[in-house]
């Protein structure tokens with residue numbers, strides 16, 4: 001299946017197709033919303049069906065179903081075998097109602113928000129939200145709306161908690177957990193299941209907790225959970241220094257600076273000296289496109305919610321005298337920060353050194369940091385010939401023939417097993433300084449053989465001394481291409497994109513290679 005280019009490609013590279021795909025983005029959503037609403041995946045869970053059977057069971061026209069199935073096949077949600085249609089792996093796991101991993105509630109919540117998004121222009125004009133729940137909403141309608149919302153949050157939290165728990169694998173989590181704005185309690189439920197000696201207090205608005213109670217009972221955790229109906233923006237009715245783990249999952253984006261400062265202060269107060277504060281949220285630095293759109297979602301749908309930068313949250317946590325991990329990216333659109341009063345506690349977390357290093361290097365300002373096996377680095381015999389013939393910098397102190405030859409590079413790579421490709425942009429000198437910082441970060445993280453190849457001739461000085469001897473041998477590094485590396489092929493093998501420039505004002509990408517051991 002072809003992924004829409006805007007999802008994983010550089011807009012400047014894709015050109016008009018990028019805009020067309022943005023403009024028709026809602027076609028994708030509408031197909032998914034409609035498919036979930038009709039229950040087609042739940043129907044197909046019992047086995048393959050033909051068009052007539054599907055049309056009859058879902059009370060749809062045969063003509064419509066035929067066209068719709070064609071689209072579902074194209075999007076990889078259904079597969080056809082002869083006259084029969086089946087669920088694919090992803091729809092079987094996530095789109096069949098009643099299954100544990102069902103995501104339909106969260107998908108339909110996105111549909112519910114769709115009409116509010118259509119007021120974006122009005123919101124921009126008014127400087128904020130224009131739609132509000134009726135002041136006197138009927139209790140039954142309010143109850144249903146809350147349930148729908150909590151079920152949607154539950155879908156998301158269930159997928160996230162599976163990624164979160166392993167980080168705590170080497171710390172024995174015991175004692176009490178406080179889940180602030182707990183929603184369905186799914187994040188806490190993951191910890192309760194993994195750590196049988198823990199108990200939890202779930203704090204949320206009273207009308208939400210009615211439903212949370214039901215869900216936690218269904219999960220079999222009724223006995224180990226207490227409920228704390230409270231407004232998290234007012235005094236917290238729980239003891240100070242009481243909890244081993246305080247969870248703020250998708251809470252930080254719910255309000256603006258002043259409120260979140262208050263929440264972080266209270267969270268820190270309730271934490272035991274040996275405890276952890278877990279923050280799970282969208283962060284501008286982690287997935288910039290999604291974070292920016294989620295921020296708009298908050299602008300449209302909340303009083304003053306917003307997506308924060310990791311930097312801001314980190315500074316606030318430091319103000320509470322907490323130590324904080326790097327931003328820990330999840331495989332999905334959100335990330336974590338874990339804080340503690342005792343620095344040594346953070347060292348017990350299971351954050352592998354490489355993931356931490358990748359996060360730190362990304363924070364230096366690289367667009368992408370991509371771990372690659374050393375075997376994917378392609379060093380043919382031709383690459384440095386392009387430097388010898390066709391580049392006015394040939395002969396500079398760190399360019400061919402003064403840079404490592406392809407033979408030397410191939411040999412040198414045998415001493416390494418890991419590498420990172422760093423993607424950045426001009427100006428060249430800034431990029432090269434950043435690469436040096438990345439190499440230093442790696443060295444300080446214990447990769448004592450860390451060695452970087454950057455892009456282009458060395459630009460640290462305005463010009464090399466006339467006698468040809470480098471003034472900055474400590475910092476100057478060879479470029480990838482100057483050391484015989486086929487940059488295009490290596491980038492391609494890593495699943496990244498790079499193409500030759502067509503015009504002078506074409507968008508330029510720089511790549512560097514950081515060898516680690």
Ligand SMILES: C[S@@+](CC[C@H](N)C(=O)[O-])C[C@H]1O[C@@H](n2cnc3c(N)ncnc32)[C@H](O)[C@@H]1O
Pocket residue numbers: 153154157180181182183184185186187203204205208230231232233248249250251254
């Ligand atoms: C986006 S949901 C996150 C739920 C849960 N933590 C999760 O990750 O699935 C936000 C939760 O915070 C709760 N919440 C928001 N503002 C609150 C407030 N002022 N006091 C108490 N709870 C609040 C909401 O009721 C909702 O359950």
